[in-house]
Amino acid sequence: MNILETPPISIVRRNHGIEHATVHILTARHPNLSLIGRADAxxxxxxxxxxxxxxxxxxxxxxxxxxNGEANLAVHPR
Known part of the structure; x- marks a missing residue:
């Protein structure tokens, strides 16, 4: 098993992807919005x-x- 697939690393990575996707959606709605995110387990x-x-x-x-497959949302463009 790859170390990145082991808990808690995989859990933090999942949450980090959701965090990035959330920021991606919010800044698409509000382009001048300044946000900072932090993910943990x-x-x-x-x-x-x-x-x-x-x-x-x-x-x-x-x-x-x-x-639904929009994995690109997990990587924020900024």
Missing amino acids: QGFFIYGAVKTEELKTAAREAIARLQ
């Missing part, structure tokens, strides 16, 4: 001027889109 944090409900909606959309 429990999930991820987004720091910036974004409302909680909009963040939740973007995170749910990010998960759905990643599950």
Whole structure:
């Protein structure tokens, strides 16, 4: 088994991908929005001027889109 596939590394990598996808979606909606994200084994944090409900909606959309094959969302362009 590859070391990157072992918990907790694989869990952090998954959460990091969801974090990037969430930021990707939010900055597509708000191009001038400045955000910072941090992922760990429990999930991820987004720091910036974004409302909680909009963040939740973007995170749910990010998960759905990643599950539907949009792996490119896991790599944020900035």
